[in-house]
Amino acid sequence: MKLDSKIPSGPLAEKWTRYRSEIKLVNPANKRKYEIIVVGSGLAGAAAAASMGEMGYNVKCFCYQDSPRRAHSIAAQGGINAAKNYQNDGDSIHRLFYDTIKGGDFRAREANVHRLAEVSAEIIDQCAAQGVPFAREYGGHLANRSFGGAQVSRTFYARGQTGQQLLLGAYSALCRQIAAGTVKMYPRTEMLDLVLVDGHAKGIVVRDMVTGEISCHAADAVALGTGGYANVYDLSTNARGCNVTAAYRAYKRGALFANPCYTQIHPTCIPVSGDYQSKLTLMSESLRNDGRVWVPKKKGDTRKPHEIPEDERDYYLERKYPSYGNLAPRDISSRSAKEVCDEGRGVGPGGQGVYLDFSDSIERLGLAVIQERYGNLFEMYERITGEDAYKVPMRIYPALHYTMGGLWVDYNLMSNIPGLHVIGEANFSDHGANRLGASALMQGLADGYFVLPYTIGAYLADVRGKRPSVDQKEFQDVKKEVEEQTNRLVSIQGDRTVQSFHKELGKLMWDKAGMARNKKGLEEAIAKIPEIREEFWKNVRVPGSGEELNQELEKAGRLADFLEFGELLCRDALDRQESCGGHFREEHQTEDGEALRDDENYSYVSCWEHRGDNEKPALHKEPLVYEEVKMATRSYK
Amino acid sequence: MDLKLRVWRQKNRDAEGRLVEYDAKDIDPEMSFLEMLDVINERLVAAGDDPIAFDHDCREGICGACSATINGIPHGPQRATTVCQLHMRHFKDGDVLTIEPFRAKAFPVVRDLVVDRSAFDRIIEAGGFVSVRTGSAPEANTLPVPKQDADWAMDAASCIGCGACVAACKNASAMLFVAAKAGHLNTLPQGKPEKDRRVLSMVAAMDEAGFGNCTNQYECSAVCPKSISEDFIAQLNRDYLKASLKKCLMG
Incomplete structure (x- = not known):
């Protein structure tokens, strides 16, 4: 397969400007003759649907939530990066570009990332004009904060609700x-398949989640803004409804899935409290x-934190990384937490947690300062755990947070697939193997x-x-397949609930393809996932019918795709015999536990092609050619 | 702990609904309220019953999807907390919990605890925006916004559109929701040019959707999970009066 990334010629910094003025235009009178389907109403989907509607296209926008306002972009806390250089600290498009490429561990496409940095400033203008209440200085100008992976202050924010x-x-x-x-909006409507006509994406098949009606929608082009796949791990910081179905169905219709093994884990989440846990909540890394992060030195120490004397505590980040200490990068501090918990030194229920202790800071700076800095986070922590973190140390644990991989795009x-466009977290293009904080909203x-x-x-x-026309055979065939799958799911009537399977898959993925991966574990997962899948299709229980609001059926359909996708993720992780960004292979690390990249053999985008159910997918490689940037070891020392 | 639940069950929009009792045994106080419902649902499915349908998504109090009235209080007894963030440690063994959907004429029940809040979208469509074309915005710092205005606008903009304000109101009025959006945009210089048109059309859309009138009891603000102040209602009334007068006098 020939992968043409269609990167325009010319110097990197001029590619987008030149290309933009050369792209063929659609005559305004013709725009209204075109229909475009946008699936998803998050930042990417809503922005695209609104902008293209305004340009004169006829847009249909679909989302599974009851209102487009609820897409999971809404949960991002920290901020949005832009190369405005308002702080006069030397920021520039080039710096934002370079930081993003470096943060992505040199596994992203140069030209795409440069374009992202170029348009970043326009985004802030646009959002400010819409009335987004960004934080302001007393002079009325926009305020900034700094964020990980950058030495400049370029993050715009609206409290903790950016x-x-x-x-x-x-x-x-x-x-x-x-x-x-x-724009015509279709809320509570879930895309269940993509329709190709003569090899082009020309429509989708959807299910009305209230009536259960399955229908076809035809268009001239389709855009997926359907988010990431972190919920393949069951527990993640994603909303419960986030799923891979739209992207995975496109993959099964021929779209390439790129870099599925690039997943990001966030080190400061509230730990699991019991097996009923439904989601994990992130708290700002700040x-x-x-x-100070610590665990007891002794295994299985069940004493309360204040009963453990200073010399029996292991401040492991300070011990292992004396220069960075508690501010060691996300991946390193996440893996270290897993290590101490695997050794049996974890704290809290289930032993999957480490302490984040503020007592020294409170003593040094006073309670008021800590309250002012982190009051809202302490309150959130109290609400969920019932514990007062001013008095007892917080318990934290890493959790799946974002997925850099996604459908391959040019x-x-x-x-x-001609006509199928993919935007936002659903595509693979801009973050390489690791995303920097405050860059998801920007992208x-x-x-x-x-x-x-x-x-x-x-x-x-x-x-x-x-x-x-939707009456064409291509549409009706796909619709029939979707109906058959729905009927199959409700007719199995086995003994196990959908959630029990999701939990089983999630645990396996977390253990074998989570923070740290190795050949043996990945091979075990690749062998085990088809077994879970088989059991699922024999023994799942979906009550009710397809012709009503049926939340178990929705979950079952999404899980059916996760049960295939998880295997693809593991295959990709197995193939990539290097450590880069969020992908850490235990076999490939330096002596002090840093990720060891292999640029000679792995500086490519892994693009997976579906070859049929239960068949091994084919790997295609898009080489990453760097014109401007020299690949270097990602070091934050 | 063991609880008794009385849950509103209604098959669909047109069906009759009723309260059904369930025993909720062995509930861990560390569970969130929705996790408790998850557990009950797992048990119902295992027993061959239909699970209780309820809206939820982010489960961190920001998407606004979750909506249930617990013992008469939208989102339950803890102030400034969505039902997804409410934890079972706030209840005690033996409690009887009556769990109902958000009730309002403008929010028809779709199934069990799931209601149709699309009327809120229609109100925003009527004027809850600034008309600015993509790509036509001026450089962001050319229009300074006094910090206190930005903060005030942000207080209003933190509305999550859950509808608790409507469910708490004896008149099922959507005033706090409308006031929050109008207050957010009308306060900022970016929103000023469309201020009059915005309040008139949003209030008209609210009336048309079947929401009731505000009689200034502020139950809405008391149950709001984001503690949005009733002061925004005062601001909306003021803006509405001005816009109506202008319309009368100037046509």
Whole structure:
């Protein structure tokens, strides 16, 4: 398979500007003749649907939530990066570009990342004009904060609710277009398959989650903004509904899935409290500025934290990484926490937690300072755990948080299936093997507001032939397959609940393909997942029917795809015999436990092609050619 | 601990609903309220019954999907907390919990605890936005916003659109929801040009959707999981009065 990334020629810094003025335009009178389907209403989906509706296209936008305002972008706390250089600290497009490439451990595509850095400033302008209430200085100008992986202060924020405010901005733009009649919104509607006509993506099959009706929608182009796949681990910081189905169905119809093994784990989440746990909650990493991480030196020490004397505590980050200490990078501090817990020194219920202790800081700075800095986080912690972290140390543990892999796209954000575009977390393009903090919001909005609305023209201007009718065989065949799967799920009537399977898959993924991976574990997972899948299809119990609001059926359909996708993730992790970014192979590390990249053999994008159910997928490689940047060891020492 | 639940069960929009009793045995006080419902549902499914349908998604109090009234209080007894963030340690062994959907004429029940809140989307579509084209925005710092205005706007903008305000109101009024969005945009210079049109059309959309009138009892603010202040209602009334007068006088 020939993978053409369609990166424009010319110097890196001029590619996008030049290309943008050369992309074929669609005549305004013709735009209204085109229909575009956007699946997902998060930052990428809502921004794209609103912008393309405003440009004159007819847009249909679908989301599984009851309102487009609830997409999971809403949960992002920290902020959004932009190369504005408002702080006069030497920031520039080039610096943001370089930080993102380096943060991604040199596994992202140069040209895409440069474009992201270029449009970052426009995003802030757009959002401010929409009325996003960004934090301000007393002079009325926009405030910034600093974030990991950068030496400049370029992160814009709205309290701890930046994702919410940006999403509500995009949602308001979307609502404006819905009122104007250019976008038709389909909430509580889940995409269950993609329809190809003559090899082009021309529509989708969806299920109305209230009535259960399965219907077809035809369009001239399809854009997926359906988010990441962290819920393959069952427990993650993602919303419960986040799923891989839309992307995975596209994969099964021929779209390449790129780098599924690149997953990001966040070190400061609230630990699991029991086996009923339904999700993990993230707390800002800034807590590590004043908290000290420790566990007891003794295994199985059940004493209360204050009963453990100083010399029986192991401040393991300070011990192992004396220069960075408690501020060691995300991946290193996550893995170290796992290590001490695996040794049996973890704290809290189930022993899956470490202490984050503020008592020294409170003594040094006073309670008031700590309250002022972290009051809202302590409150959130109290609400969930019932513990007062001013008095007893917090317990934290790493959790799955974001997925850098996704469907393969070219420079136009189009997958290898003509007409199928992929935006936001659902694509693979910008973060390489690791995403920097405050860059997810930037990428979602860049794709949605400033890239796809232009680049989709490159496809549409060339489209010949009429939009197919949903009565065509191609649509009806796919619809039949979807109906059959739904009927199959409700007719098994076995003994086990959907959640019991999800938990089983999630635990396996976490143990074998989580923070640290090795050949043996990955091979075990690859052998085990098909067994769980088989058992699922024999023994799952989905009550009720397909013709009603049926949340168990929704979960079962999503899990069916996770049960296949998990295997793909493990295969990718097994193939990549190096450690880079969020992918850590135990066989490939330096003496002090740092990730060891292998640029000679692995500087490529792994693109997986579906070959049929229960068949091994085929691997295609897009080599990463760096024109501007020299690959270097990612070091934060 | 062991609890008794009385849960509203309703098959669909047109079906009759009723309260059904369930024993909730061995509930861990560390569970969140929704995790408790998950556990009950796992047991119901295992026993061959239909699980209780309820809306939820982020489970960290920000998406606004979860919605249930517990013993008459939307989102339950803990202040400034969505039902997904409410934990069972706030209840005690032997408690009887009556769990109902958010009730309002404008929020028809879809199934069990799931209601249709699309009326909120229609209100935003009527004017809850600033009309700015993608790509046409001026450089962000060319329009300074006084910090206190930005903070005030942010207080309003933190609304999660859950609908608890409506469910708590004896008139099922959506005033706090509308006031939060209008207050957010009308306070900022970016939102000023459309201020009059915004309040008039959003209030009209609220009326059209079947929400009731506000009689200033502020139950809404008391149950709001984001503690949005009733002061925004005052601001909306003021803005509405001004806009109506202008419309009367100037046509």
